[in-house]
Structures are given as structure tokens and as C-alpha cells.
Amino acid sequence: MIDAGSEQSTANVHDQEVNPWEVKGDADGKIDYEKLQKKFGCSRLGKELVERIEKLTGRPAHPLLRRGMFYAHRDLEQLLDAYEKGEPFYLYTGRGPSSEALHLGHLIPFMFTKWLQDAFNVPLVIQVTDDEKRLWRMNLTADQIYELGKENIKDIIACGFDPNKTFIFSDFDYMGGRFYRNIVEIQRLVTVSTRKAIFGFSFDSNIGQISFPAVQAAPCFPDSFPHMFGMRKAIRCLIPCAIDQDPYFRMTRDVAPKLGYFKPALIESSFFPALQGESGKMSASLPNSAIFVTDTDKQIKTKINKHAFSGGGKSEAEQRANGANLDVDVAWKYLRFFCEDDKKLKQIGEDYSSGKLLTGEVKAILIEILQQIVTKHQKERVKVSPEIVKQFTDVREMLDLFPGLKVTS
Numbered sequence: 001m002i003d004a005g006s007e008q009s010t011a012n013v014h015d016q017e018v019n020p021w022e023v024k025g026d027a028d029g030k031i032d033y034e035k036l037q038k039k040f041g042c043s044r045l046g047k048e049l050v051e052r053i054e055k056l057t058g059r060p061a062h063p064l065l066r067r068g069m070f071y072a073h074r075d076l077e078q079l080l081d082a083y084e085k086g087e088p089f090y091l092y093t094g095r096g097p098s099s100e101a102l103h104l105g106h107l108i109p110f111m112f113t114k115w116l117q118d119a120f121n122v123p124l125v126i127q128v129t130d131d132e133k134r135l136w137r138m139n140l141t142a143d144q145i146y147e148l149g150k151e152n153i154k155d156i157i158a159c160g161f162d163p164n165k166t167f168i169f170s171d172f173d174y175m176g177g178r179f180y181r182n183i184v185e186i187q188r189l190v191t192v193s194t195r196k197a198i199f200g201f202s203f204d205s206n207i208g209q210i211s212f213p214a215v216q217a218a219p220c221f222p223d224s225f226p227h228m229f230g231m232r233k234a235i236r237c238l239i240p241c242a243i244d245q246d247p248y249f250r251m252t253r254d255v256a257p258k259l260g261y262f263k264p265a266l267i268e269s270s271f272f273p274a275l276q277g278e279s280g281k282m283s284a285s286l287p288n289s290a291i292f293v294t295d296t297d298k299q300i301k302t303k304i305n306k307h308a309f310s311g312g313g314k315s316e317a318e319q320r321a322n323g324a325n326l327d328v329d330v331a332w333k334y335l336r337f338f339c340e341d342d343k344k345l346k347q348i349g350e351d352y353s354s355g356k357l358l359t360g361e362v363k364a365i366l367i368e369i370l371q372q373i374v375t376k377h378q379k380e381r382v383k384v385s386p387e388i389v390k391q392f393t394d395v396r397e398m399l400d401l402f403p404g405l406k407v408t409s
């Protein structure tokens with residue numbers, strides 16, 4: 001998600017507004033996810049689909065999937081039908097480099113994508129949209145943003161992707177060739193009126209902002225990566241992303257059949273809340289709004305204890321008597337994202353909402369889990385040498401990504 005910049009929303013102050021550049025809740029600051037999914041026209045990702053994924057992959061679903069953080073989709077059934085028949089697909093996700101250190105919210109789609117890559121054993125492309133950030137963030141130079149992208153790539157690699165199946169690219173570096181040709185094909189088919197209807201529009205937008213959606217659309221088409229997929233057009237694409245990215249892919253799905261491609265399928269998540277609560281903005285420029293992957297154990301402890309919004313009683317007596325309101329409690333929300341043990345999580349939920357557990361005790365459990373996750377990430381990240389980065393980012397021949405599969409072009 002990127003800053004609002006000069007793109008203007010026409011919504012009135014009390015309406016929620018979610019697009020790739022702006023996330024604003026209703027009057028109470030909260031996002032109504034059901035309303036959003038309906039407004040966007042995506043489908044609800046229900047239990048049956050989660051079970052189907054488990055059956056097809058032979059693994060228990062990732063916690064983010066079975067607990068409903070990835071809650072909406074487009075054409076996931078069709079994608080799974082095709083997979084079941086042995087047809088190939090690849091994964092596509094991305095990151096707009098806006099800050100040097102990633103926070104936990106940034107990490108979530110990548111952790112989930114890593115699970116998808118392992119579970120389905122499929123190739124993955126990751127787009128680093130340094131161009132997008134330059135077009136919207138006027139206060140950083142292109143060189144600065146490009147360097148942030150390079151740093152972010154190391155954090156992405158630290159999530160554990162398979163170098164033999166993963167291609168990570170900066171738009172600044174990779175622009176050209178078949179990728180650029182596909183961008184132009186998409187640009188030909190999207191009018192300014194369509195651009196306006198999907199994303200909103202202001203005459204103060206710069207012309208790069210207006211045409212950028214084609215750049216984020218093109219990786220949905222396999223022949224944007226001839227070194228991986230040759231000139232094959234009949235390979236499906238699945239995009240794990242946060243739901244604010246949906247407008248880009250609605251546009252892509254409009255043009256895909258006209259250009260002879262499958263429409264990309266999507267699996268979409270809600271947002272990871274700020275420490276201050278759901279209406280708070282988690283921002284790389286507000287250090288106390290988020291846990292960063294560079295934080296020390298001590299910083300994590302202090303941030304959670306001091307800044308994580310509590311839904312618990314005001315005093316110990318009150319908490320014992322009434323229990324906590326889990327709906328607004330940030331430590332609880334974070335545990336739902338990061339505590340993998342279902343039984344333990346359920347017990348915490350029961351004990352905390354009934355008053356048996358105090359906020360401090362729940363926070364202590366969370367602190368330990370987050371310290372472990374962040375320490376592990378830091379250990380993996382120092383291992384990411386320039387050679388390893390090259391293994392992921394070099395444009396190299398990877399034409400045997402679907403062994404044993406017959407792919408028609």
C-alpha cells in the first residue's frame with residue numbers, strides 16, 4: 001500500500017475508502033471487510049475451499065488461511081480445478097519499497113506466499129515496484145527508492161523461498177523485452193475512463209501514475225518472463241495479496257481474455273493492525289506503530305507492553321470480573337496471526353475473555369513469540385549474501401519449472 005499522494009478519493013469523510021493508495025475506515029476508523037469484499041465483487045474464501053486446499057496439498061492449511069486472515073478470493077476454485085487436472089500455475093506477488101526495514105505487516109503476505117510455494121511446489125515471481133514508489137513518493141529520489149528495494153529484497157529472500165523456482169525483479173532493472181511489450185498491450189486496452197472508474201482519478205495525477213497499473217498487471221501474463229515460461233500464454237497465475245491491491249487485478253482480469261491469457265486468480269487478506277488498534281495506521285515512519293524485523297528483543301517487549309492497545313479491564317479487579325474485549329485487543333489479534341498452536345490460542349482466548357488471564361500475561365506470551373520470529377528472521381537475513389541475491393534476481397534460464405507437465409502454448 002502506498003501513500004495517497006495526489007490521487008484523490010471522492011468519498012465523504014465517513015465512508016470507508018480502500019484503494020492501493022489509501023486505506024481509510026468508516027466513522028469509527030474500522031474497515032468493514034465484508035462490505036469491502038462485496039463492493040469489490042470478490043468471493044468469500046470459506047471453509048470448503050480451505051479444506052479443498054488441504055486435500056490437494058496434503059498439508060494442514062496455513063494459520064492465516066484457516067483463521068480467515070486470507071478471507072477473499074477470485075477464481076480460486078477454477079485454479080484448483082486446473083491444478084487438480086495437472087495444469088500448471090505460478091504465483092505472483094510484490095512489494096513497493098517505501099522503507100528500509102519491513103514491519104510484521106509487510107512480512108505476512110510473503111510468509112503466506114512461501115507456504116503456497118512449498119505446498120503447491122510452483123514457481124513464483126516477485127515484483128519490486130520501485131517505479132511505483134517514485135511516482136507516488138516525491139520525497140525520495142529514484143536512487144534512494146532503488147536502494148530500499150535492494151534492501152527489501154534481502155528481507156524477502158530471508159522468508160525462505162526456493163531459489164530454483166523464484167524470480168525477484170526490480171521494475172527499474174527488468175523493464176524492457178517481453179515484459180514491456182505486455183505493458184504496452186495492456187495500456188492500449190485501458191482507457192482513461194476505465195482507469196478513473198477503477199482507481200479514481202484527479203487531473204493533478206502525474207501521467208506516470210495514470211499508466212502505472214499496466215506495470216503491475218503485466219506480471220500476471222506468463223510470457224512477461226520468457227526465461228521462465230518461454231512464450232507460453234496458457235499458464236495460470238495466482239496472486240496472494242492484501243485486498244487493497246484488488247483494483248489492479250480487476251483491471252487485469254478485464255484485459256486478460258482480450259489478449260489471450262487466463263484471468264489471474266487472487267487470494268486476498270485483510271490488513272494487519274497497528275499496535276494502536278485497527279483504526280491506527282501502521283507506518284514505517286511511526287516507529288511505535290509497528291514491530292519491525294530489525295527490532296531488538298527489548299524493543300519488541302517495550303513496544304508491546306507500552307503501545308499495544310488493550311481490550312482488557314482497566315484494573316486487575318475489573319479484568320477478573322468482566323474479562324477482555326478480544327475484538328479490540330491488539331495482543332490477541334497479533335496472537336491470531338502468529339501463534340501457530342491452535343489449542344494454545346483457543347485456551348488463551350477463553351482465559352483472557354473470561355478474566356482468568358490478565359493483559360500483561362497475554363502480552364508476555366506474545367512478546368516471546370514475536371521475539372522468536374524476529375530473531376529467526378534476522379538470522380536468515382544475515383545469511384543473504386550478494387551471491388544469494390543474484391540467485392534470485394538474475395535473469396537466468398529456468399525453463400524446466402514444470403517437470404512432467406505438458407504445457408500447451
Ligand code: TRP
Pocket residue numbers: 001002020092093094095096127128129132216239240241242245
Ligand atoms: N503495489 C504493491 C505495493 O505498493 C506492490 C505490488 C506489485 C504487489 N505487484 C504486486 C503486491 C502483486 C501484491 C501483488 O506494495
